[in-house]
Amino acid sequence: MAKIKVRWPIYHILIGGLAIVMLYPILWMIMSSFKESRLVFVTAQQLLPHPWEWGNYAKGWEGVAGYSFGVFIKNSLVIVVVATVGAVLSSSLVAFGFARNKFVGHGLWFGIMMMTLMLPSDVVLVPQYIIYTKLGWLDSIRPIVIPQFFGVPFFIFLMLQFIRTIPAELDEAATIDGCGKFRLYYKIILPLIRPAMATAAIFSFYWRWEDLLGPVLYLNSPSKYTVSMGLKMFLDSESVSNWGPMFAMSVLSLMPVMLIFFLFQKQIVDGISTSGLKG
Structure with missing residues (x-):
């Protein structure tokens, strides 16, 4: 018990550190968003701003090249929503095909799909x-x-492992009840x-x-x-980079990411841990 009492505070001190x-770095970025642009790196070792520049968020929201930062956020949201819907639905369909259907060249095509996971994205850019x-x-x-x-290999593999944990008896029961392949995918899987x-x-x-x-x-x-391109434009839109407004908009751009993480961190852990099981 004495060892446990000693280890407990040491553990928390290490984890807290x-x-x-x-x-x-995130705290430094937040504090830098309240500094004047000319003082961001001059006072880099000083965490708290002095003086506080509250106008960086208003200046940053005005945007660059005649477009407000809200336009960049809207464009990013459109891309994110459309791409995410396409990636998730198509990957689930491909994973169902690999997990529940045996066809000519099944192993070959699955191997090719897995090989794309090891292919650097830079190779196919040109x-x-x-x-x-x-x-x-x-x-x-x-x-x-x-x-x-057209499917994302990592998502296909993730969902494939998850589908393999579902008993095949469910497929057989649904097939007896008259379910076709697509209805089996849509209604059961x-x-x-x-x-x-x-x-x-x-x-x-x-x-x-x-x-x-x-x-x-x-x-x-x-x-x-x-959003990422809008942030980049703060650095080359003028001869003097607008560091303060750029950091202010960087903080705003982190809000959706942090919100998604805190709301769905349980799903992230459950999805990855359960996908590693094979029943």
């Missing part, structure tokens, strides 16, 4: 750009969202894999919200810029 180290250019998709969100409707779908949706939200490379490659009009 690590939490402070991990959260300090071929994809050439294809989208010939299709006339540049300066639109189509190169960013349409590929998501889809409701049962909601935890895995929620996990995939959250990850897709994070990836699309913070994506900078895709919008930089394919979006040319400022009216179509996303």
